Amino acid sequence: MNCFMLVDCNNFYVSCERVFNPALEGKPTIVLSNNDGCVVARSNEVKELGILRGTPLFKCEDLVKKHQINVFSSNYTLYADMSGRVMNILEQFTPQLEIYSIDEAFLSIAGLEGEALVHYGQNIKQTVERWTGIPVTVGIGTSKTLAKIAAKIAKGKSGICSLVAHPQIDEILTNFAVADIWGIGSQYTARLKRYGIHNAKQLRDAPDRWVKKQLTIMGLRTVRELRGIPCFPLEEIPPPRKGIVSSRSFGQPVTELGELREAVASYAARAGEKLRAQGSIAGYLTVFVSTNPYQEHHSQYANAASLCLPMATANTRELISYATKLLESIYKSGYIYKKAGVVLNEIRPESNPQLSLFIPPEPWQQNRKLTQLMDGINARWGRDTIHYGAQGINQRWQLRRDYLSRRYTTRWDELPEVKI
């Protein structure tokens, strides 16, 4: 029989920091979102203090001081590299692997049952922990949704749980809150509550037609998965993105068009990198800007402008040029801007570009060579080693990252030091 195994890294960002700073072990620790805005990862000690994911830092500063919580800015370079290491290990156990997020993967396991299945999961868990230092939780079920539930149950216990052919499945689902089911968010939880559905067993046993009406076809799939019928298959090859967004809030408020231009050019460059990384070109580009909606006493402005490109492209120089024009069409002086972004849509494979009748192909080929050269340099020496002048030099609008740790695994000059 085939079943799904979810391997989930515990408090992933915090665990990454702890690998290289063992003094943090057992100490309350948090990692912040971009711009040091919100809490996005918490150690168990912090979860116990009642600090919720998504809490703005300034709203929990008292608790941070009182409990001497260790604070880190997001060190995405480090986390992405550690994630790659974890996934490489999982791949050695089975090629049937779906990397679901930076800290989670689904594995398809065939031909194992009962004790042998759990033993296999334990082996995976121990190997990842020994080789990377990242603690993981393993959940096993006959559908992805059940594997997710198993992982939640395993957390805080032995770290592994299998619901496959479990004799007390009804009891387990009765004790499992509907809000904790994968695919049931706060809105659906509230709606289900109004109909007296509070736990996973009640939802599993609800009639199909009613579920579809209330929660759409996706909700019905979730319910079927609760019954052990897989409806979400393993996606070993990630489908190419349909939209690519690159946006950031600014470390400092921005008012001048010049600075906004630099930021938007930088986001366009990032979007271009992502586009090329998946071998695509984009035909539709959107630029948006907005002031800080939380600053209610300031005058607010948000706007977006889009453009259907004359010819689909993945070329940074073109993207920057179009994005800048769009920005100029929506920029209004007199506002304090907090955020801007670039969105790419109508994404298709680079292999079959629709050549334009009116644009000769030669400059296009040249641009391509230049882009490949720049990507090569940046891949070798680090992001933005070489970049367009339009992206600016000082970049005052850059992220705030006051509590950043080192990029221990990807920079020679930031290697961990060992004192004897």
Add this chain to the structure above:
DNA sequence: TCTGGGGTCCTAGGACCC
């Protein structure tokens, strides 16, 4: 009194995930 029926396509908005 009473004004059709059946399609397609697109977009905005809402729900979810990490």
Add this chain to the structure above:
DNA sequence: TCTGGGGTCCTAGGACCC
């Protein structure tokens, strides 16, 4: 002073067509 970023999918409703 201070509130992240990047995705997915589905549905309802409007525009438009014959």
